[in-house]
Amino acid sequence: MSKTTNQKAWIFVIPVIVLVAFNALIPLMTVVNYSVQETFGSNVFFWEGVKWFEQVLNSSRFHESFLRQIFFTGTILAIEIPLGIAVALSMPKKGPWVSVCLVLMALPLLIPWNVVGAMWNIFALPDIGLLGRMINGMGIDYNFTQQPVAAWMTTIAMDVWHWTSLVVLLAYAGLCSIPDAYYQAAKIDGASAWAVFRHIQLPKMKRVLTIAILLRFMDSFMIYTEPFVLTGGGPGNTTTFLSIDLVKIALGQFDLGPAAAMSLIYFFIVLLVCWVFYTLMMRDEAE
Amino acid sequence: MMDLTWMAWTWPTVAFFLFILTCLIAMGLWEKQSPGGNPRRGVFGLDTTRGDRLFISILGSIFIFLGWLWAFSTPLWGALVIAIVWWIFVFKRV
Numbered sequence: 001m002s003k004t005t006n007q008k009a010w011i012f013v014i015p016v017i018v019l020v021a022f023n024a025l026i027p028l029m030t031v032v033n034y035s036v037q038e039t040f041g042s043n044v045f046f047w048e049g050v051k052w053f054e055q056v057l058n059s060s061r062f063h064e065s066f067l068r069q070i071f072f073t074g075t076i077l078a079i080e081i082p083l084g085i086a087v088a089l090s091m092p093k094k095g096p097w098v099s100v101c102l103v104l105m106a107l108p109l110l111i112p113w114n115v116v117g118a119m120w121n122i123f124a125l126p127d128i129g130l131l132g133r134m135i136n137g138m139g140i141d142y143n144f145t146q147q148p149v150a151a152w153m154t155t156i157a158m159d160v161w162h163w164t165s166l167v168v169l170l171a172y173a174g175l176c177s178i179p180d181a182y183y184q185a186a187k188i189d190g191a192s193a194w195a196v197f198r199h200i201q202l203p204k205m206k207r208v209l210t211i212a213i214l215l216r217f218m219d220s221f222m223i224y225t226e227p228f229v230l231t232g233g234g235p236g237n238t239t240t241f242l243s244i245d246l247v248k249i250a251l252g253q254f255d256l257g258p259a260a261a262m263s264l265i266y267f268f269i270v271l272l273v274c275w276v277f278y279t280l281m282m283r284d285e286a287e
Numbered sequence: 288m289m290d291l292t293w294m295a296w297t298w299p300t301v302a303f304f305l306f307i308l309t310c311l312i313a314m315g316l317w318e319k320q321s322p323g324g325n326p327r328r329g330v331f332g333l334d335t336t337r338g339d340r341l342f343i344s345i346l347g348s349i350f351i352f353l354g355w356l357w358a359f360s361t362p363l364w365g366a367l368v369i370a371i372v373w374w375i376f377v378f379k380r381v
Contacts, residue, residue, distance in 0.1 A: 026294070029294065029300075029304060030293075030294045030295065032300050032303070032304075033294055033295040033296055033297060033300045034295060036297060036299065036300060037295060037297065039295070043292055043293065043295070045295050045297075047297060049361075050356060050361060050363070053353065053356055054356050054357075054360060054361070057353060057356060057357040058357065265353065268346070268349050268350070268353070271346065272346060272350065275342075275346065279333060283332065283333060283334075
């Protein structure tokens with residue numbers, strides 16, 4: 001493997017670096033500064049050292065919202081990825097229906113997050129919402145504003161509705177890039193549909209699926225708007241995910257120090273998981 | 288002079304970012320002096336460049352410090368020792 005000697009390309013990266021500095025690096029540095037201090041506003045700060053980090057690491061509140069977050073992300077990944085692949089497999093490969101399907105699939109992705117939350121909130125209301133009325137009409141007691149299980153089901157259904165399309169579109173792009181020769185060879189060998197899926201389609205989709213899982217992991221791990229609009233983190237604290245908890249601490253209680261420490265820990269966890277996941281997938285790729 | 292009081296700088300956090308900056312510059316100088324940053328296969332079976340190893344070292348030491356803080360609270364000298372050992376291990380073996 002030879003090393004590239006022409007490093008001039010770096011000059012073209014400078015605008016991006018400046019942009020990232022202003023929208024990410026400088027705010028992040030400020031968060032680091034906040035995380036070791038206490039403030040009561042008016043730009044007056046008191047040094048606290050690592051106290052906030054210790055407090056967050058030992059707080060049961062953080063542990064609980066962290067576990068809720070893991071459970072939520074795990075659940076939606078377990079539903080959206082297989083479902084997305086299944087939908088992509090059943091979509092037509094050519095003909096006029098291709099564009100119809102693609103547009104239909106893209107629709108949920110175009111709706112702003114707070115609108116999705118508001119839509120599902122009204123849709124699922126037990127007294128006036130279509131879904132809520134229907135479930136209650138079938139004799140099942142359902143009220144997502146009071147029952148934790150119902151709140152969870154609604155939040156997960158909403159996320160699946162909103163984001164499965166992304167997985168579908170990525171998986172479909174992966175499927176379309178498989179040359180016909182593979183299928184012809186499989187046909188000659190008399191391969192079953194499962195064998196075709198297992199040995200041709202799945203390996204060929206691996207790269208896009210990696211991206212799909214990474215995107216869905218990061219987005220759902222940092223989810224805020226949709227559950228905030230839908231349930232507001234309730235009933236009680238049952239759907240309070242990490243970001244909702246973080247905003248409650250930072251803006252509700254104005255505890256900027258602990259909130260900064262928590263957001264840093266949150267950031268490092270996301271960074272670690274993404275790195276591990278990406279590295280594992282790329283290692284398999286190399287082999 | 289730009290007014291940076293809104294960023295609430297403290298000397299320890301300045302030192303922290305200067306350390307990161309120094310690491311990056313040092314990596315650049317190292318590569319210039321003795322090129323050899325191409326990927327190699329380490330003990331975890333990963334192909335890492337020098338830059339990857341710096342990233343793994345920093346990310347690892349963050350979790351070493353957080354873990355120590357969670358388990359033993361302050362002072363953090365023990366975590367510092369483990370972190371230094373971790374850096375040496377990563378740069379030599381991973």
